[in-house]
Amino acid sequence: MNTTGHTNGSAEPGLYVAQEPEGQTFFDDGRETELLQFVQTLAEVESIRGSPARVIEAIDRYAKTKKYLMNVGSEKGKIVCDLVAQEKPRVMVELGGYIGYSAILFGDALRQAGGLQYHSLERSPEFGHVISALVELAGLSDIVKVHVGPSDVSLAKLHSQGDLKSIDLMFLDHYKPAYLTDLKLCEHLKLIRPGSVLAADNVIKPGNPPYLEYVRSSVEEKRKKIETSSVSGYSLTGFSDRSQNQYKETMGNEKPNLQFNGNPNLVYESSLIHSREPTGVPDGIEITRCVGETWIGIIRKMGAKPYNVGIIGYGLSAKVFHIPLIRVVSEFRLHAIVQRTPKPGDDAGLDHPGIHSYRKSEELFQDPETDVVVVTTTPDSHFELTEAALNAGKHVIVEKPFTPGSTDAKKLVSLAKEKGRFLSVYQNRRWDSDFLTVSKLIKNGSLGRVVEFETHFDRHRPEWPQTESWKYKGIPGGGAVYDLGTHLTDQVVTLFGMPKRITGFIGSQREHNPTGLEDSCMLVLYYGTMTAIVKAAVVSPEVKQLRYWIRGDKGSFKKYHLDCQEDQLKEGLKPGDDGYAVEPKERYGVLSKIEGDKAMSEVVPTIEEATYADFYRNFAKALGGDADQLPVDPGVAAEVIRLIELARESSRSGRTLDV
Numbered sequence: 001m002n003t004t005g006h007t008n009g010s011a012e013p014g015l016y017v018a019q020e021p022e023g024q025t026f027f028d029d030g031r032e033t034e035l036l037q038f039v040q041t042l043a044e045v046e047s048i049r050g051s052p053a054r055v056i057e058a059i060d061r062y063a064k065t066k067k068y069l070m071n072v073g074s075e076k077g078k079i080v081c082d083l084v085a086q087e088k089p090r091v092m093v094e095l096g097g098y099i100g101y102s103a104i105l106f107g108d109a110l111r112q113a114g115g116l117q118y119h120s121l122e123r124s125p126e127f128g129h130v131i132s133a134l135v136e137l138a139g140l141s142d143i144v145k146v147h148v149g150p151s152d153v154s155l156a157k158l159h160s161q162g163d164l165k166s167i168d169l170m171f172l173d174h175y176k177p178a179y180l181t182d183l184k185l186c187e188h189l190k191l192i193r194p195g196s197v198l199a200a201d202n203v204i205k206p207g208n209p210p211y212l213e214y215v216r217s218s219v220e221e222k223r224k225k226i227e228t229s230s231v232s233g234y235s236l237t238g239f240s241d242r243s244q245n246q247y248k249e250t251m252g253n254e255k256p257n258l259q260f261n262g263n264p265n266l267v268y269e270s271s272l273i274h275s276r277e278p279t280g281v282p283d284g285i286e287i288t289r290c291v292g293e294t295w296i297g298i299i300r301k302m303g304a305k306p307y308n309v310g311i312i313g314y315g316l317s318a319k320v321f322h323i324p325l326i327r328v329v330s331e332f333r334l335h336a337i338v339q340r341t342p343k344p345g346d347d348a349g350l351d352h353p354g355i356h357s358y359r360k361s362e363e364l365f366q367d368p369e370t371d372v373v374v375v376t377t378t379p380d381s382h383f384e385l386t387e388a389a390l391n392a393g394k395h396v397i398v399e400k401p402f403t404p405g406s407t408d409a410k411k412l413v414s415l416a417k418e419k420g421r422f423l424s425v426y427q428n429r430r431w432d433s434d435f436l437t438v439s440k441l442i443k444n445g446s447l448g449r450v451v452e453f454e455t456h457f458d459r460h461r462p463e464w465p466q467t468e469s470w471k472y473k474g475i476p477g478g479g480a481v482y483d484l485g486t487h488l489t490d491q492v493v494t495l496f497g498m499p500k501r502i503t504g505f506i507g508s509q510r511e512h513n514p515t516g517l518e519d520s521c522m523l524v525l526y527y528g529t530m531t532a533i534v535k536a537a538v539v540s541p542e543v544k545q546l547r548y549w550i551r552g553d554k555g556s557f558k559k560y561h562l563d564c565q566e567d568q569l570k571e572g573l574k575p576g577d578d579g580y581a582v583e584p585k586e587r588y589g590v591l592s593k594i595e596g597d598k599a600m601s602e603v604v605p606t607i608e609e610a611t612y613a614d615f616y617r618n619f620a621k622a623l624g625g626d627a628d629q630l631p632v633d634p635g636v637a638a639e640v641i642r643l644i645e646l647a648r649e650s651s652r653s654g655r656t657l658d659v
Contacts, residue, residue, distance in 0.1 A: 014060075019068045019279060035130065036099075036130045038062050039055070040137075049139070050139035052104050052107070052138040055138040060074070070098060073276075077106075080102075083169065084115075087169055089115055090116045091115070091116060093121065095182055096121070096175070097131045099131060102173060103135055106171060107144040116609065117143065120144055121149075124148070151174055152178070155182065164191060166191055166193055169197045169199065173201040176208050177239070180211045180214055183198070184262030187266060190626070192266065193293075193626065193629075194266070194267075195290065197288070198286075198287070199287055200285065204272075204284045205277060209239065219264060233255040265625070266290050267290070269288070271287055273286075293624060293625040294625060306331055306332055306333040307371040307372055307620065308335035308369050308370050309335055309371070311336070311373075311374045312364065312373065313338065313375070313376035320566075320570055324569055325575065325612055325613045329613055329616040332372070335356060335367075336357070336370060337356075338363070361389075365392035372395045373389040373397070374396075379475070379476065379478065386412050387411075390412070390416055390423065395422040395423070398425055399426050400490075401641060409641050424632045425637035426615065430615075433563055433609075434562075436609060436610060441555075442495060446555055446557075447554055447557060448554025449553045450530055450550060452550070454533045454548065455492065455534055455547070455548055456536070456545065457535070458536065458538075458542070459538060459540060459545065460539065460541045473515065479506075479519070479521075480518050480521045481518060484521075484536040485534060486641070488536065493639065493640055499527050499659055500526050501525075501657065502650060503526075503657075505651055509538050509539040521647070544560040545560060545561065556593075557589055558592070561587045564582075564583055565580070565581050565611060581608060583608075588604060589606070590602070590604065614631070618630065642659075
């Protein structure tokens with residue numbers, strides 16, 4: 001849908017020098033480098049250093065007194081800055097950085113709104129140099145990153161390296177026919193999703209008919225367009241003769257490097273805000289929100305009624321790892337908790353007023369208002385409860401370990417498909433910030449070809465714990481290899497897939513062990529030329545515990561300390577709170593490389609892009625129609641359980657087993 005909005009404010013006193021007449025050059029004639037020299041040689045240059053606002057003022061001064069610059073300007077810029085303040089994006093991308101005006105203006109707004117990353121994509125190396133220099137002068141190099149090259153190539157590269165997983169807000173201000181092709185590329189890469197917002201400049205002057213037609217079309221209209229037309233280059237349909245001649249002169253017959261049909265199933269709501277160019281010429285910004293996605297004939301929009309969640313079990317898992325996350329994800333509502341025997345000081349109904357407090361799981365399954373069931377009970381009950389929930393027509397999230405045996409796990413996978421329900425396993429350690437950091441280093445080639453991957457969860461707890469936890473009871477699915485081993489093995493499989501062979505060493509390190517239950521494990525997974533070691537120990541007297549040690553032919557990465565989210569959740573902190581999931585700098589890992597004959601090392605900041613809440617956010621996206629967003633594929637989780645079974649058999653028999 002689309003509407004025409006209001007005119008935003010009035011421009012600041014003083015207009016830019018008029019744009020050169022038709023046929024004359026108005027950019028890329030040396031004026032961009034001249035601007036940089038102008039700013040850098042100002043008498044007050046040191047006083048404006050570190051001030052984004054004063055750098056913007058200096059750029060405006062040049063454009064008002066020297067030569068025209070094709071910047072967004074203060075009036076249209078305010079529209080986007082207000083949008084940033086309203087939406088509070090974490091990741092923002094601009095297509096077409098030019099001389100850095102928008103990167104400085106919006107990068108500063110993003111930082112003030114609590115955002116994390118601003119990616120400025122610019123085709124011209126010369127312009128890219130100007131952007132970087134002015135961004136550095138403004139003191140924004142920590143948040144604004146400049147990427148030089150064709151926009152489609154840069155988007156695909158950032159995505160493939162894991163540096164760009166989704167876009168919260170995208171500002172389009174580059175080659176006008178590329179607006180549509182780049183948007184479709186972002187849709188194809190799933191960078192644009194429900195919740196993403198687009199701000200497109202110059203939709204009146206010079207205009208952008210193909211882009212506006214697309215974002216204002218219904219899903220049915222977009223699907224029909226794909227059926228009746230083929231993908232072939234940039235579309236100039238609807239552009240003025242002047243614009244077409246200009247584009248042909250500057251770009252020739254160049255075609256996109258990457259071109260896709262996009263995702264016509266995304267639902268957009270789009271509106272035009274009238275404004276002015278910095279020269280005073282009328283123009284406007286098209287603001288487009290992705291509000292939902294169709295899926296098998298169903299449209300679920302953002303802001304729709306939340307999914308009701310019912311939790312079975314009210315122990316540590318429910319209280320620490322699920323309820324706080326459900327509470328911060330707007331697509332879910334805590335609806336019910338099954339707690340068999342409430343006690344004084346431990347009563348789900350009193351702790352969470354307004355929910356349904358059930359004593360039996362059957363009551364939850366029979367509740368027609370329950371959409372999603374979360375199973376947080378002991379592992380030996382996972383199969384029975386998950387099976388019953390699926391048969392009752394509920395979507396299910398089950399705590400790890402999935403089930404004690406892989407045969408039962410695979411039965412549940414098949415049952416979920418048969419019933420048309422989503423099933424996922426809570427492998428939250430995929431959202432450990434250190435694991436995401438490791439994943440990025442592997443994917444972007446910093447380590448080269450990995451030959452050895454060690455993942456540890458070691459603690460020094462030599463005394464038998466005085467606790468009633470299932471983890472220390474001799475039940476199916478109990479013991480260290482099912483508890484911590486499934487987390488670490490899942491991380492390895494997520495990165496490298498299934499191994500060819502496996503060796504397991506599973507037993508007890510404690511001198512006093514009244515149950516004989518395994519309290520430690522080490523698994524060796526063989527991948528041809530690469531070996532992965534999974535290790536969880538309870539006797540490890542270290543000042544700081546090793547977490548990762550990864551060696552490749554280009555570099556080695558070593559990191560100590562566990563992810564901080566578990567401890568923070570236990571302390572009552574939750575996603576969105578200040579400091580949540582932010583690791584102290586002294587805990588950062590170290591990347592070592594050999595350059596020539598010299599060993600070099602650098603500290604690698606831990607990624608702060610995602611939290612455990614993203615498990616639930618992705619599950620909501622799957623429920624909303626994007627099945628690819630299912631946070632953990634239950635089929636992969638079943639294979640992890642099969643590896644645990646093989647590791648136990650290997651340990652018993654003293655043999656390395658084929659997978």
